[in-house]
Structures are given as structure tokens and as C-alpha cells.
Amino acid sequence: MSGATIQIERVEVSLAGHSILRNLEFSVEAGEFVALVGASGTGKSTILRVLARLIQAGAGEVKFHLTGSDGPPRTAVVFQEPRLLPWLRVCDNVALVAPGKRAAERRQRAREALAAVGLSHALDLWPRQLSGGMAQRVALARALVTAPHVLLLDEPFSAVDALTRIHLQDHLMELWTERRFTVVLVTHDVDEAAYLADRILVLGGKPAAVQAELPVRLSRPRDRRDPYLAHLRGELLAALDRSTVVTVG
Amino acid sequence: MAALRSLRAESRRAGQRASPRGQSGRLSTGAGRMALPWIVPLGLLGFWWLAIERQWVLPHQLPPPQQVLDTFAELLVRGELIQHVTATVGRLLTGYGLGAAPGILLGIMAGMSPPFRRLVDPTVQGVRAVPSLAWVPLFLLWFGIGEQARVLLIALGAFLPVYFNTVAGVGGVDRRLVEVGQAYGFGGGAILWRIVLPAALPGIFTGLRAGLSLGWMFVVAAELIAANNGLGFLLVEGQATMRPDRVLASLIAFAALGRLSDALLEEIERRVLHWRDTVATAEEEV
Numbered sequence: 384m385s386g387a388t389i390q391i392e393r394v395e396v397s398l399a400g401h402s403i404l405r406n407l408e409f410s411v412e413a414g415e416f417v418a419l420v421g422a423s424g425t426g427k428s429t430i431l432r433v434l435a436r437l438i439q440a441g442a443g444e445v446k447f448h449l450t451g452s453d454g455p456p457r458t459a460v461v462f463q464e465p466r467l468l469p470w471l472r473v474c475d476n477v478a479l480v481a482p483g484k485r486a487a488e489r490r491q492r493a494r495e496a497l498a499a500v501g502l503s504h505a506l507d508l509w510p511r512q513l514s515g516g517m518a519q520r521v522a523l524a525r526a527l528v529t530a531p532h533v534l535l536l537d538e539p540f541s542a543v544d545a546l547t548r549i550h551l552q553d554h555l556m557e558l559w560t561e562r563r564f565t566v567v568l569v570t571h572d573v574d575e576a577a578y579l580a581d582r583i584l585v586l587g588g589k590p591a592a593v594q595a596e597l598p599v600r601l602s603r604p605r606d607r608r609d610p611y612l613a614h615l616r617g618e619l620l621a622a623l624d625r626s627t628v629v630t631v632g
Numbered sequence: 633m634a635a636l637r638s639l640r641a642e643s644r645r646a647g648q649r650a651s652p653r654g655q656s657g658r659l660s661t662g663a664g665r666m667a668l669p670w671i672v673p674l675g676l677l678g679f680w681w682l683a684i685e686r687q688w689v690l691p692h693q694l695p696p697p698q699q700v701l702d703t704f705a706e707l708l709v710r711g712e713l714i715q716h717v718t719a720t721v722g723r724l725l726t727g728y729g730l731g732a733a734p735g736i737l738l739g740i741m742a743g744m745s746p747p748f749r750r751l752v753d754p755t756v757q758g759v760r761a762v763p764s765l766a767w768v769p770l771f772l773l774w775f776g777i778g779e780q781a782r783v784l785l786i787a788l789g790a791f792l793p794v795y796f797n798t799v800a801g802v803g804g805v806d807r808r809l810v811e812v813g814q815a816y817g818f819g820g821g822a823i824l825w826r827i828v829l830p831a832a833l834p835g836i837f838t839g840l841r842a843g844l845s846l847g848w849m850f851v852v853a854a855e856l857i858a859a860n861n862g863l864g865f866l867l868v869e870g871q872a873t874m875r876p877d878r879v880l881a882s883l884i885a886f887a888a889l890g891r892l893s894d895a896l897l898e899e900i901e902r903r904v905l906h907w908r909d910t911v912a913t914a915e916e917e918v
């Protein structure tokens with residue numbers, strides 16, 4: 384298992400006649416963990432949708448490369464909302480996208496993925512019976528079960544309590560350390576971005592582009608109380624502030 | 633570890649659902665609740681009996697309840713009723729199948745593909761604009777007074793609501809769920825089969841039930857006009873021979889069959905769509 388590289392070159396996206404992204408440029412290395420932050424409505428979800436090939440860029444190029452493979456890499460998305468299929472039980476929601484020829488095999492993988500997010504007891508529940516945080520964890524399990532080369536996360540932990548969030552972040556970190564898939568994480572939580580990412584991209588402007596780039600120079604495993612993280616948080620907030628001023632000005 | 637444990641506890645709590653039961657008022661307690669639905673029918677029955685006792689109506693207009701029951705039992709015992717019921721149900725099912733299947737198929741195609749929809753929708757709208765029974769003379773001219781005309785008329789009646797509800801159901805599928813399929817690399821077939829169809833099923837079932845009720849309407853129309861068997865024929869014959877008891881017996885059979893078929897479809901719908909978050913299903917889960 385390994386990650387794919389992503390290269391975004393001069394990408395432009397317009398939605399309903401409005402230019403959302405212009406001259407967007409950034410690249411992600413294989414196995415790198417990148418966080419995207421920016422004000423609400425900037426276009427973070429739109430970038431993920433381009434990466435997931437759900438919308439076509441109006442101009443520019445999005446390139447993926449997976450060492451030792453010609454085909455496109457497997458991408459998995461955790462959307463901003465859980466988007467579970469309401470007619471399938473939790474386990475079947477995950478099994479639906481799980482790899483494997485036989486149904487029993489796919490279900491087994493789904494059970495494992497759900498166990499990893501602490502939902503072993505919820506296999507037979509219907510999506511409507513889940514709390515918001517549980518549903519987000521199912522969505523995360525659904526993404527992880529596909530053993531993706533590129534994992535796209537759109538505020539995946541926004542609906543869980545602080546403790547669950549910490550647990551899920553650490554779980555994601557463990558899996559990432561083990562499998563080294565490439566991650567693009569959109570988040571509003573600057574602490575989350577600083578704690579998890581190798582590099583943080585600050586998005587801003589209208590139409591949006593990358594305004595600032597902050598490397599996180601901290602070895603892993605990381606300590607949440609590391610003073611460097613507090614320092615980084617300050618820098619990140621300042622960068623966000625500047626990028627928002629750009630929007631207004 | 634503590635985090636994980638609290639995580640599990642939270643999930644378990646969320647898995648259980650509160651089932652708020654309404655506070656029972658006086659009328660909704662046991663016996664009162666059981667009796668309530670029977671009051672109006674029994675009152676009507678009493679009024680019927682009274683009307684005959686007091687000779688407000690003539691026996692050849694309205695026979696006493698007992699006689700209707702006797703006639704019904706007699707029709708049943710002599711096998712006459714079963715013969716008419718078989719004829720009616722047979723043509724209803726044939727016509728319903730012939731109408732509902734293309735209704736679903738064309739409905740899905742029109743719901744999925746805007747060009748196809750623009751191609752067929754105006755025509756179907758035009759057909760719908762004609763009050764359905766107005767097609768009868770044309771059908772009789774085209775297909776003659778025979779089984780074919782009757783079955784096709786029923787098929788037309790069933791087709792329309794199934795088609796329109798399927799189009800609406802497929803068109804109303806949450807685009808964000810379709811995106812899940814796209815994001816995970818599903819092909820067109822898998823998206824249709826695993827996402828669009830299940831999501832459109834509630835709409836399709838609405839159409840199937842409306843189509844069934846129209847099918848019953850059309851089976852009566854077809855048999856009233858041109859048939860030599862079936863419950864509708866029993867109606868006309870009862871009228872021609874001045875036998876209101878036979879007319880009423882036939883009405884009872886229609887009511888029973890109509891209710892039964894709808895209940896059956898409702899049960900199938902309930903089973904297929906038991907994932908839906910409705911008040912009706914909220915209480916039985918977990």
C-alpha cells in the first residue's frame with residue numbers, strides 16, 4: 384500500500400457562472416498529509432470535488448501518479464455530510480464499496496473497518512438510528528475499507544465530541560503511518576490541521592487560490608501539548624486573517 | 633482506552649431510540665378504541681334495516697341485508713362468484729402487469745435521461761389529458777369487443793400513474809447520494825441498480841398503488857361495457873334483471889378484493905421500504 388502524488392496546475396473552476404477557483408496551484412507528494420484551511424465558502428469542498436473527479440476543472444490540469452502503476456489511483460472521499468445510503472444497514476453501507484469478489488468477504492472487511500472506528504456494535508443499525516458523530520465514523524470506515532491511495536476528507540470530524548475527535552484523529556494517524564496513503568484534509572480546526580498535517584495550505588481570495596503554505600516541522604509521533612503546535616496555531620490564524628482580508632479588499 | 637470506551641457508550645446510547653407513546657385519552661383506551669370504527673357501519677346497517685321495515689324503500693330497489701347475504705352465500709356456494717372473481721382478477725392482473733412494467737421501465741429511462749424525457753413526456757402528458765374512460769370507444773373499435781380491448785384498457789389505466797410517479801421518484805433522487813457512487817468508481821449500471829433505484833422505490837410504490845386502484849376502476853369500466861363474465865358483468869346483469877341483491881353482492885366482492893389487493897401491495901411496500909424513517913416504522917425498531 385502506498386500513496387499517489389497529486390499535481391494541480393493552474394486549475395480554474397466556475398460554478399453557475401461564478402468563478403470559484405482560479406490559478407490554483409499545488410502539489411502533494413506520495414504519502415503526504417496535507418491540510419486545507421480557509422474561510423467558509425472559499426472553495427475547499429470544491430477542490431476536493433475536483434480531486435475526486437466529481438467536477439471537471441474548466442481549465443488547468445489535475446494529475447495523479449502512482450509509482451509502479453499506470454492506472455488511476457483509488458481515491459476515497461469522506462464528504463462534509465455522511466451521505467450514507469438510508470436503505471442499507473451500517474455494515475452494508477461499508478460493504479457496498481469494499482473490495483472483494485464474494486459478498487461474505489466484503490462484509491468481513493466492512494466489519495473490520497467499522498471495528499477500527501469503534502462501531503462494532505452498530506453493524507446492524509440503520510443510518511437513521513445513528514447520531515451525527517456515528518454517521519461520520521461510518522463514512523470514514525467506508526472510505527478506509529477501499530484501501531485508497533488518496534484519501535480526501537472534508538471536515539470529517541466536525542460532528543463529534545472533543546474526546547471522540549481526538550480518538551479518531553489518532554486512529555487516522557495510526558492508519559496513515561501504517562499505510563502511507565496520500566491525504567488531503569479540509570478542516571476548520573486549526574489545531575487539527577497542525578497536529579495531523581505535514582503541510583498546511585491556506586486558501587483564500589475570490590476566486591480562491593492558495594494564499595499561504597505552512598510546513599509543520601514536527602516529528603511524529605506528536606504530542607498535542609508541544610509548544611511548537613501552539614506557536615503554529617498563532618501563525619496559522621494570522622495567515623487565515625490575511626487571506627480573509629484579501630477577500631474583502 | 634478511556635476514549636474508546638466512552639466512544640462505545642455514546643454509540644450504544646444513540647443506537648437506542650426513544651419511543652414516545654401518546655398519552656391515551658378516554659376514547660383511545662382498549663374497548664372504546666376497538667368499538668370506534670364499527671359505530672358508523674353498524675348505524676348504517678341499522679338504518680338500512682329500518683328503511684325496509686318501515687317501507688321507505690321498495691324491495692326491488694333495496695333488499696333487506698339478510699337477503700344480500702343469502703345471495704352472496706348462494707353465489708359463493710354455486711361457484712358462480714368464484715368464476716366471476718377469477719375472470720375479473722385475471723384480467724386485472726394481466727392488464728396491471730402490462731401497464732405497470734412499461735410504466736416503471738419508461739419512467740426510469742425518462743427520469744434518468746432528460747433527452748428521452750423530452751422525447752416521450754409530452755406524448756404521455758397528452759394521453760393523460762384525455763379522461764381515461766373516453767378511450768373506451770376507440771379501444772373497442774380497434775380491438776373489438778374482446779379480452780384484448782379490456783386488458784389493454786386496464787393496462788393504460790395502470791400505466792399512467794406508475795410512469796409519472798417513477799419519473800418523479802427517479803428525478804428526485806438525492807444527487808449527493810449518486811455522487812457517492814461516482815466517487816467510489818461505480819459504473820452507470822451499478823449507480824442505477826444500487827443507488828438510483830433503491831432511492832426511487834418509494835415513488836415507484838406510490839405509483840404502483842395508484843395504478844392498482846386505477847386498474848380496478850378500469851376493470852369495472854371494461855366489464856360494464858363489454859363482457860360476459862366478471863364482477864362488472866354481474867353488476868350489469870343484476871341491474872338488467874332487477875336483482876339489487878346480486879348488484880350489492882358484487883359490490884361487496886369488489887370492495888373485499890380492492891381492499892385485499894391494496895393491503896397486499898402495502899405489505900410488500902412496508903417490507904421493501906422498512907428502512908424509511910416514518911412514524912409508522914419508528915416504533916418497531918430495536
Ligand SMILES: Nc1ncnc2c1ncn2[C@@H]1O[C@H](COP(=O)(O)OP(=O)(O)OP(=O)(O)O)[C@@H](O)[C@H]1O
Pocket residue numbers: 398399401403421422423424425426427428429430463
Ligand atoms: N453547485 C454549485 N453551484 C453554484 N455555486 C456553488 C455550488 N457549489 C458551491 N458553490 C459556491 O462555491 C463556493 C465554494 O463552495 P465550497 O463548498 O467549495 O466552500 P467551502 O470552502 O467548502 O465552504 P465550507 O467551509 O463552508 O464548507 C461557495 O461560494 C458556493 O456558494
Ligand SMILES: [Mg+2]
Pocket residue numbers: 427428429463537
Ligand atoms: Mg465545504
